[in-house]
Amino acid sequence: MCGIVGILASRPVADILVDGLRRLEYRGYDSAGIATLVNGTIQTRRAVGKLNALAEKLAHEPLVGTVGIGHTRWATHGRPSVDNAHPHFSTQVAVVHNGIVENYHSLRVELEDKGHVFKSETDTESIAHLITDYLQQGLTPQAATAAALKRLEGAFALAIIFTGHEDLLIGARRGSPLAVGYGENEMYLGSDALALAPLTNRISYLEEGDWVELTPGKAVVHDEDGHIVERKIHQTNLSGAVIGKGEYRHFMLKEIFEQPVVIGDTMNALITAENKLSMPPMPFDWKEIPRLSIVACGTACYAGMVAKYWFEQLAGLPVDVDVASEFRYRESPMVKGGAMVVISQSGETADTLAALNYAKKHGQKILSVVNVQHSTIARQSDCVVPTLCGPEISVASTKAFTTQLTVLLCMALHAGVARSHISEAKASEILQALREIPAKINEVLREDHKIQELSQNLADAKDVLYLGRGLLFPLALEGALKLKEISYIHAEGYPAGELKHGPIALIDESMPVVVLAPHDALFEKTASNIQEVVARGGKVVMFTDKVGLANMPTKPFWVSVLPETHPVVMPILYSVPVQLLAYYTALAKGTDVDQPRNLAKSVTVE
Numbered sequence: 226m227c228g229i230v231g232i233l234a235s236r237p238v239a240d241i242l243v244d245g246l247r248r249l250e251y252r253g254y255d256s257a258g259i260a261t262l263v264n265g266t267i268q269t270r271r272a273v274g275k276l277n278a279l280a281e282k283l284a285h286e287p288l289v290g291t292v293g294i295g296h297t298r299w300a301t302h303g304r305p306s307v308d309n310a311h312p313h314f315s316t317q318v319a320v321v322h323n324g325i326v327e328n329y330h331s332l333r334v335e336l337e338d339k340g341h342v343f344k345s346e347t348d349t350e351s352i353a354h355l356i357t358d359y360l361q362q363g364l365t366p367q368a369a370t371a372a373a374l375k376r377l378e379g380a381f382a383l384a385i386i387f388t389g390h391e392d393l394l395i396g397a398r399r400g401s402p403l404a405v406g407y408g409e410n411e412m413y414l415g416s417d418a419l420a421l422a423p424l425t426n427r428i429s430y431l432e433e434g435d436w437v438e439l440t441p442g443k444a445v446v447h448d449e450d451g452h453i454v455e456r457k458i459h460q461t462n463l464s465g466a467v468i469g470k471g472e473y474r475h476f477m478l479k480e481i482f483e484q485p486v487v488i489g490d491t492m493n494a495l496i497t498a499e500n501k502l503s504m505p506p507m508p509f510d511w512k513e514i515p516r517l518s519i520v521a522c523g524t525a526c527y528a529g530m531v532a533k534y535w536f537e538q539l540a541g542l543p544v545d546v547d548v549a550s551e552f553r554y555r556e557s558p559m560v561k562g563g564a565m566v567v568i569s570q571s572g573e574t575a576d577t578l579a580a581l582n583y584a585k586k587h588g589q590k591i592l593s594v595v596n597v598q599h600s601t602i603a604r605q606s607d608c609v610v611p612t613l614c615g616p617e618i619s620v621a622s623t624k625a626f627t628t629q630l631t632v633l634l635c636m637a638l639h640a641g642v643a644r645s646h647i648s649e650a651k652a653s654e655i656l657q658a659l660r661e662i663p664a665k666i667n668e669v670l671r672e673d674h675k676i677q678e679l680s681q682n683l684a685d686a687k688d689v690l691y692l693g694r695g696l697l698f699p700l701a702l703e704g705a706l707k708l709k710e711i712s713y714i715h716a717e718g719y720p721a722g723e724l725k726h727g728p729i730a731l732i733d734e735s736m737p738v739v740v741l742a743p744h745d746a747l748f749e750k751t752a753s754n755i756q757e758v759v760a761r762g763g764k765v766v767m768f769t770d771k772v773g774l775a776n777m778p779t780k781p782f783w784v785s786v787l788p789e790t791h792p793v794v795m796p797i798l799y800s801v802p803v804q805l806l807a808y809y810t811a812l813a814k815g816t817d818v819d820q821p822r823n824l825a826k827s828v829t830v831e
């Protein structure tokens with residue numbers, strides 16, 4: 226999950242490379258580096274840590290050159306260090322890489338036996354020396370690259386420059402995304418279109434196995450069989466403006482507060498003013514679908530778990546939800562005529578993409594819910610229903626999650642009406658409740674100081690348990706994930722009904738228990754769980770509504786009363802307090818909220 230850029234220009238590129246890397250830093254931030262050709266020879270600047278360390282180094286040791294490559298790293302092989310930072314290079318080649326070369330060790334042994342000297346612990350360095358070896362056999366840069374690609378096993382997106390070739394930049398893609406940017410007499414490579422937005426909005430995307438040779442004003446794309454192919458140039462609508470935090474301290478808080486607007490934008494693309502659904506044309510008839518699979522990773526998978534309840538209750542459609550990393554290897558038999566909903570903010574998650582490809586191979590129609598236009602998952606789907614939440618920079622997903630839920634609820638209602646499982650009137654009633662959600666989220670956001678106060682009680686905890694039932698059970702999982710990924714406190718989500726089957730043994734006064742308990746059909750059951758916890762000295766943090774509080778026999782340690790809403794749309798509303806709780810707990814702990822340790826925004830490696 227690294228970020229790579231490449232620029233072929235007629236002006237100095239070092240600063241432009243760093244700007245591009247800034248827009249990719251959310252993909253990985255262990256170390257960073259750039260390489261350019263100075264009088265035809267490779268020069269590099271590399272630094273450990275965030276991008277600022279590289280910028281600092283360049284301020285003291287500037288780098289000229291009009292062709293160059295850059296990289297921001299999420300370490301896979303070799304700890305974060307200058308030697309392991311990209312670009313990796315020989316005397317003739319410099320390369321930056323996003324992905325994993327699985328046969329790097331055998332290549333390294335072969336190349337060291339031929340006299341190539343390695344300086345790092347990385348898999349990437351094998352690529353640099355392999356291409357060099359072919360150059361030393363007399364191949365051109367293009368032929369050397371093509372020959373080397375055939376020897377690589379695993380996933381890669383590459384940008385490569387060559388000593389003595391100031392008018393050449395080569396890119397390659399297998400398993401990790403790579404975009405080609407078309408400028409005014411300048412050519413670009415980037416892990417995604419966002420990185421290139423300040424430079425161009427004319428973007429094409431390499432397909433699996435493609436490699437591209439960029440020369441001034443020209444791109445020649447070769448497919449994996451060596452045939453020259455055309456790749457469509459898209460006009461993206463991404464803003465070139467640097468995405469800032471505004472008056473917010475972190476992107477995560479900004480993105481939490483953007484939710485009322487982006488949920489509104491997302492639903493307005495799917496619902497008419499008369500509260501009728503206006504979904505894009507489906508690649509199938511919902512009535513003909515015998516079973517639906519839903520696949521995703523992380524937070525996106527929890528959105529899929531909520532959607533399971535909606536599709537089953539509102540559309541009478543049986544649903545299997547899986548984490549992609551399990552589904553892709555299980556050889557699950559797929560129901561003939563079935564469909565799969567794929568959910569992904571980035572549209573580039575390797576496991577999710579692999580699951581999509583498995584389902585496609587087994588005749589499933591693919592419906593995807595993605596946030597990045599033209600992402601790989603979007604381009605490989607039969608139909609895309611986008612979340613319109615704008616770029617999500619914070620590694621912890623918030624606005625993408627609630628807009629995914631918004632899309633999925635509309636999808637489930639669409640299926641329910643099409644399958645005559647619910648009436649149009651019932652669907653309109655729920656859509657009206659959905660329309661009211663942005664205003665109710667604003668009510669919660671206006672009280673965020675209360676959740677900040679509550680978070681002080683979690684900051685010293687070693688473990689936290691989250692409980693929920695029905696539609697709120699996936700929210701318990703999501704709340705636990707948010708807390709652990711940004712505050713580093715171990716947290717676990719559990720179906721409240723499972724408490725007595727083991728987890729109740731954990732209960733004591735040292736472990737906060739967060740319970741999501743709106744006054745819905747299951748409230749009494751969850752209220753009993755709360756009493757079981759309180760009776761054992763447990764510290765219960767309860768999120769409920771006015772009616773729930775009034776019907777609570779015992780007083781929990783802490784209660785946060787949320788606005789009442791229709792039971793079906795509660796998961797969208799209850800996402801916000803658990804996001805805020807995680808954010809303020811992490812703030813209290815002083816962790817790096819937007820770029821938590823060991824994580825990256827888009828997991829494009831397996």
Ligand code: AGP
Nearest residue numbers: 523524525569570571574621622
């Ligand atoms: C969410 O907070 C995490 N950062 C992570 O679980 C994320 O949801 C997961 O990696 C899936 O990413 P995607 O939506 O881009 O596929």
